[in-house]
Amino acid sequence: MAEPTRTQARAADIRLRWLTLAACLAPLLVLIAVFGTRFGLWNASFGLEILTLKVARILAFAGLAAALVAVLIAFKDMRRRGLYAAVSLVVAGAAVALFAVQGQRFTVPAANDVTTDAAETPAFSRAVLAMRGGRTEESVACPDLVSVPRQVAPETAAAALEAAGVTVRGVAPFRADGAKEGFWFGLTYDAAIRIRPGRTDVRVAQREGVKVGDEACRLARAITAGLQP
Known part of the structure; x- marks a missing residue:
């Protein structure tokens, strides 16, 4: 009876390791998507919209199921197998x-x-x-995003861009512009500030055309907040 018991324990350990790996697949795929995008292996649309938001999302829920099974397997010997169960559950739950x-x-x-x-x-x-690349889109309004009712100094416009995390590329008497590149997938947002007597306006546009919610609106609001007196 001892030999089958050792065999069963060994098989359970192997299953536990595979389940732990399955629980970690989603964050691993996200890292692959990020580095592949940053190194130019594929574009941001494929890396973010397909690999991350579709495939990795499915793997995250599958990983959570695998983590729960790992907990059940480890429950009989938590002293030796508890670490696998804990890692699986924490990683999958966080994902x-x-x-x-x-x-x-x-x-x-x-x-x-x-x-x-x-x-x-x-x-x-x-x-x-x-x-x-000469590409322009129709610019639209955002909720709660309005012009600044005053003429700001170009230095104030540049400071507002920098405060919002935008790298300033040019400053002129009646305008300032810059760009902000995202850390993970390198999505770039161009920002322009137009200065006129009694009014200052802001425009923010993403270059890649990847849908990431209201990121452009949030950046425009941050810039506008920096232009307030």
């Missing part, structure tokens, strides 16, 4: 929670090209348009 939070934010219907003045959209400089 599902993050996807739930990010999923709510990414599904917010919003445009990638937004402005405080949809009737007369602030134009990007020729240098920015060249970096965007």
